[in-house]
Amino acid sequence: MKQINELLTEEQILGHLIEECAELIQAAHKIIREKQGADKPCGSGDYIAQLEEETADVIVCVQNLPGVKMDNIEYMVNQKELRWENRLNEEGKQ
Numbered sequence: 001m002k003q004i005n006e007l008l009t010e011e012q013i014l015g016h017l018i019e020e021c022a023e024l025i026q027a028a029h030k031i032i033r034e035k036q037g038a039d040k041p042c043g044s045g046d047y048i049a050q051l052e053e054e055t056a057d058v059i060v061c062v063q064n065l066p067g068v069k070m071d072n073i074e075y076m077v078n079q080k081e082l083r084w085e086n087r088l089n090e091e092g093k094q
Helices: 010-036 045-063 072-091
Strands: none
Touching: 010 045, 045 072
8 A cells, every 4th residue: 555645745734634633622622612511512522532533533644744853742742741740839729
């Protein structure tokens, strides 16, 4: 089976990424609305599962962008988590 990045152009993958990011935002917002109990999303659904699925879709798009190195992203994720934790500690939230 061919890789996605062999079948689609970078521009097409970026287009998919934009769509998937929008769907990820919607999934996150549904969780907030459900927890607030007001203006609940239509239907009953497993909104965490939807969030996980949309996150996976975003990751697939990013993984298939030419030149993107997932090792670099993993390193950056770790650095950003440390910075976030440090800020929370400085604010006295931990």
